[in-house]
Amino acid sequence: MAGSTFGKNFRVTTWGESHGPALGAVIDGCPAGLPLTSEDIQSYLDRRKPGTSSLTTSRSESDTVEILSGVYEGVTTGCPISLMIRNTSQHSKDYGNLRTTFRPGHADLCFEEKYGIRDHRGGGRSSGRETAARVAAGAIAAKALKTLGIEIHAVTASIGNVTVPAELLDNLDNASLKTAYSLHSVMPDKSLDDAATELITKCREEKDSVGGSIYCTVTGMPVGIGEPVFDKLDATLSHAIFSIGAVKAVEIGDGIAVSELNGSENNDRMRAADEGKVSFETNHAGGILGGMSSSAPIKIKAYFKPTPSIFRPQETVCKNENGKFESTELTIEGRHDPVIVPRAVVVVECMTAITVFDALLENMGSKMEHLKKIY
């Protein structure tokens, strides 16, 4: 039942439907003493905002966040932080035919059967708009992490068959990130963005959609973050990423490729490095060993299915007036992105931030030595 909270220590609860009056998040467990303004959050929300290009839905929401609690004179107080975003551009009448008809590839049928009732307007709770609340919460986690020297960055890794080469992803720097954030595709290269744009435009013309993938990396991690044996860092990260709609696969490090490798190829060699640290000569593991951070950069890849809302006629089912299923044909109307990926980049980044910050808080009690520093 209660599945709208994520995290054990930095606990994020989201609420709201696509066409309700508002949506938001309550963050409980944010440590006190973090400087925080609504601008910190807004800059993340703006990266997710619809209506910024011809490639995305034409729904135009300002997505202005309001901080309702937990911040006093620009600093977090340790009390729950309540964030709210008013919905302003609902076109609910576009969805009239979806009250009794179930869109293929969507959650509609499952909501109907699970709850016996659903808000069908714009997907209701299962709308991508819910991720605005995640982004607002994640912006806070990201800011807290930054004060501890931990940075998280995500970019688009592929759209359809337009794929960013691994070398580019492995070597993201400020320049390539800046490029990515300035381009509609959020790919870290202009010519790839051109190819992706062409592909998406074709999809739109053909009333179709396309999938893609996102790459996310975390740098500056201390060693040992993540909790064996069930709350390993890769396990909670994949939980976080798979909780984003449309994700169908998650890889850590080299992911699927390692299943064809030998141990002698896949093991990352360790060497003693400066300042009492350990360096890894390769990073097949993607920064996680035994479910804990190894200090090497964490590497995550998330794969998204194509937007299920397409504008072609589709075979599906509806419920008739007797509550029985009937086969029917549906042509979806309204406003929908032909590809989810570019707007999901910041969502992946934010879910990663929430997960990593929660894990850092959890690790504080790992040894008596830590307690003695505080008490």
Add this chain to the structure above:
Amino acid sequence: MAGSTFGKNFRVTTWGESHGPALGAVIDGCPAGLPLTSEDIQSYLDRRKPGTSSLTTSRSESDTVEILSGVYEGVTTGCPISLMIRNTSQHSKDYGNLRTTFRPGHADLCFEEKYGIRDHRGGGRSSGRETAARVAAGAIAAKALKTLGIEIHAVTASIGNVTVPAELLDNLDNASLKTAYSLHSVMPDKSLDDAATELITKCREEKDSVGGSIYCTVTGMPVGIGEPVFDKLDATLSHAIFSIGAVKAVEIGDGIAVSELNGSENNDRMRAADEGKVSFETNHAGGILGGMSSSAPIKIKAYFKPTPSIFRPQETVCKNENGKFESTELTIEGRHDPVIVPRAVVVVECMTAITVFDALLENMGSKMEHLKKIY
């Protein structure tokens, strides 16, 4: 800190180290009234047991389970079920050189840095032996699910480049499952098993190891199991699967492939079917829509890295007597599987069973109608 419990309603807590006196699990929240004997559990444990073939570690453990509580006169009572397996074949002296040296690809370094102390013998808590406790718990979940008409089956999908064709995986039946469970590789085909055996033998000769993948399917699911928005069924399944050591990727349904598809290809058409049900003409989604079961078979693939313990000399680090890291070379001794996958098949099956049963319990409160059936 506390990461050894999985599940919210059917709560499994595992404990134990590879070379301690015993390991076990406590299952809290198992409904009363389920017939249960130690044989029910033993049959699952036997599928995971080491020492059953030349392909696996020669450590020979009987893995005999003892039920210490929660079962009365052969039926669960609703009280916590405590299961214990005594360790009997520890060769701790094999691990003497690992007290201060950290094995590449293993959790050693992370344990040391996180806790400041570790039981290095046989990997301690991070040993694959810990999964015996998961299998014992999962056997109970699987039995409970079976009484509700839900079945879970897993087989090996690949070892190195020896891959079971998709058609075979999509059409697992009693005969092919029986074949799989009779073969060392746990592949559902004798000739593929021959090829895999050859590959593994070669690995062993070359003091190397190899990765692989596991396919798991769940049939008989009701619609709507899984909790939006964070505890979606795919999210909790991936959490469960990634919590198994050595997993580096998880796919649901067509997984990564969907990222290159168009929506018109990927959407599964729905049709009204007999008995008031809905049928899906394809199953790209792998039985999960919007994070809830759709009633189509659930399809999961887990990808495992090669066993990090290989018998070649490897570059790594140790801690010297001053507690500083030094670069060194290590040659691992002891008993290790050259491939983890065949023994992990039942672990994937059991973690899936635990996750699905937990989700079924969670869903009981989804609507007032359900409460009125009970109160």
Add this chain to the structure above:
Amino acid sequence: MAGSTFGKNFRVTTWGESHGPALGAVIDGCPAGLPLTSEDIQSYLDRRKPGTSSLTTSRSESDTVEILSGVYEGVTTGCPISLMIRNTSQHSKDYGNLRTTFRPGHADLCFEEKYGIRDHRGGGRSSGRETAARVAAGAIAAKALKTLGIEIHAVTASIGNVTVPAELLDNLDNASLKTAYSLHSVMPDKSLDDAATELITKCREEKDSVGGSIYCTVTGMPVGIGEPVFDKLDATLSHAIFSIGAVKAVEIGDGIAVSELNGSENNDRMRAADEGKVSFETNHAGGILGGMSSSAPIKIKAYFKPTPSIFRPQETVCKNENGKFESTELTIEGRHDPVIVPRAVVVVECMTAITVFDALLENMGSKMEHLKKIY
């Protein structure tokens, strides 16, 4: 850190400070299919509202609740229900001297030392206003319980030494409840209310305050609700009640008195009753045996300390400009109830409702028989 959520299944998260823009609650896990309007909630909020009499604070808040999500066409959808109440009557300037001075009997010092920062205006997060959010959430639980035949009622049991006789509490009926809810003291008897009013008036004149107690009863409970061994129903109820500010003692059934009784006096005799039920000839246990409901009415008593805000000069400490504590004298200004109890009655009722409904949801998985009714 994260302490603003209560409940495992019906999960209530409250947020908001006394002098922030708003306060509210998110309820995750409310079953779908419950008819719900803002009037249902408002009627509970109105019972807690300040400014309704000369006996309470003169802060005048309309406490109008807005339902922001989780309800569609007047029925709960199973999605999180977000409730918001705007603050409209903050007089923050009244609290200027409390920025660095810590009020005796209040949470001020603890907040300062725990978080290093606090919103001192009106008590910030520790203000009694936070309970408005609990009442809003509890109104939903109470409505759900009522549809299952379970009713919860609370009244004032004492104010200072003005005490409602046990017989009156044991025999609350619609008439006496109606009386209670019409009187400022919320006592179920007009002459006792007169005595209490006199006492409170005297307190106010003497710039002092007084304590009291609240009685709450739950009828219509099925047998067996509550989870041994740690989440017994009395344990979770006392957790819920003690989480209300100013509570210093909780009794179940005869409470403290039983510690002087013999077993032969205290054991409640059971007899076979109509309709396959069991009746109890007495109810010393207060409806809970072994931590589970017995079907007899549940009886809870909560004892509240006098309002710590009094208008006499008090010895206390402040922090000087170097961050050091100094002894000082404080005279509190602003608006404060001379007794908390009458306004806390509905809070006790609502926390009880939340706890009981959560326990009913938890109990759904108690036996396989229940699962078979649903799946």
Add this chain to the structure above:
Amino acid sequence: MAGSTFGKNFRVTTWGESHGPALGAVIDGCPAGLPLTSEDIQSYLDRRKPGTSSLTTSRSESDTVEILSGVYEGVTTGCPISLMIRNTSQHSKDYGNLRTTFRPGHADLCFEEKYGIRDHRGGGRSSGRETAARVAAGAIAAKALKTLGIEIHAVTASIGNVTVPAELLDNLDNASLKTAYSLHSVMPDKSLDDAATELITKCREEKDSVGGSIYCTVTGMPVGIGEPVFDKLDATLSHAIFSIGAVKAVEIGDGIAVSELNGSENNDRMRAADEGKVSFETNHAGGILGGMSSSAPIKIKAYFKPTPSIFRPQETVCKNENGKFESTELTIEGRHDPVIVPRAVVVVECMTAITVFDALLENMGSKMEHLKKIY
């Protein structure tokens, strides 16, 4: 369903029935680096052991604890600690008549109706023997707290009408504690012990039982431990204490008495003290303000009902062969303490230790300043 785990960070899961093969606890989340031997635990278990006097049950259990995991070379490793105590002195045949008859004042009826099945032997899961597992876990929490300068002590405060004066409780020192632990009643005074012994002996002769109360105090607490607004320290302490069988009331500080006081009497004056601390001139609040520790000693009182097992004939119900309730008369046999209190003293102490240590771990993330000390 799953109610056998207590704590969020220092998580204690108990398992086992009175007449099963064993009982135990798994402690997940104990920080690494705490020296721990089985003797540390045994010394607490010995304080709870049955059979040590004519005043207690004659069941003679050695209650020898075995540490099965989580401790390596005498130090905790951060991995789950599994503790087991074998049952050795079960006389299950004593309980034959209780298979279908429900003892007044016991959990029998509720277990039967909740689960549809129960292990009736010796009370099964609801037996006081379950508390041995709590004591074993609590001994670890108490040892960890001691290394941080926090001490917890409990004594008997009353048995029937034999009551330890408040001055004696308020001034417990090593001498009076030593006295208490040497006496059967666990009262800190020999003459009171004599009076209590006389009372208990009379109860036994009259085939009756008697109630009593326990006082527990925590010293050395830092300021600010406990989590507003629902997991206040008094709320979690009362949850912990009420989860012990037979508890019917809990008081913090002056408890019930404050409900008759004025604010001017009840507020504890604060003064600036040495070393940058604050001192309290009185301690009516019992060391907790706003649900957080104030640094003054924490004072808890728990009230226990008389042992429900008495040897007189009692009116009750049984289930006949058709599963219907029938009125009947029952005379209980077996071994039962005429008063629970003396053996429960260490249980109260241990549940307090678990709660306080869990709260200390939770508080580690209260401010960014704490994180910067560790990361």
